[in-house]
Amino acid sequence: MSIQKSPEVDVIVDFVQSLKPRETLEVGSNFSRELKFLEKLTKIYGIDKDAEKIKVAQTYAKGIFKVADASFIPYRSNRFDLVYTSGVLCHNPAEKIADYINEMFRVSKKYILIVEYVGSHLSKNIVGNCKQNTWVHDYDLLVSKLDVIIKYNQKKFFGTDCFQVVLLEKVLQPRITQNVFIEPKASRFMLKLGKYKMEIK
Secondary structure, eight states, X not given: OOOOOOXXXXXXXXXXXXXXXXXXXXXXXXXXXXXXGTTTTSEEEEEESOHHHHHHHHHHSSEEEEEOOTTSOSSOTTOEEEEEEESSGGGSOHHHHHHHHHHHHHXXXXXXXXXXXXXXXXXXXXXXXXXXXXXXXXXXXXHHTSSEEEEEEEEEEETTEXXXXXEEEEOOSOOOOSOOOOOOOOOOEEEEETTEEEEXX
């Protein structure tokens, strides 16, 4: 079976190469068109609510696939080094998204990667329903409620489509809450993950 490589696959591959997760779960894996490109880099797992697509995935990629809805991921907490979703959340209405992201957070023990459609750069305004059955969500707000460190958060363009790419690192240890004075530094540095860089002030 030949599956066309989607443009966001290169972004996901770059992050996996940089983060080197031992086990990776894709939420909304469809017929594994992205996981196929990761199987030599990490042990792959996928869930999708469509049983027919899972059947195809099991014959196409060397991984473990389960039929499941993203609102209840059938794995224990802190199970995977990396949990990611790509082009899935944008096809679900807002009332479902918080549950999906919370479940991704629960089963991740280290990283959560979100690669989701947020509009077209040809549009003057990004609106709530850019295409049929496609929603634009406020991912900054959704992840702000999680106990995570935002490692990367940028918009990327694929053709006319704009995607938001967010990499989160799960905080497993309690954060220090006492007031500690740290002298501000004037210097800036770049956080580098593969070829992706983000300036930290």
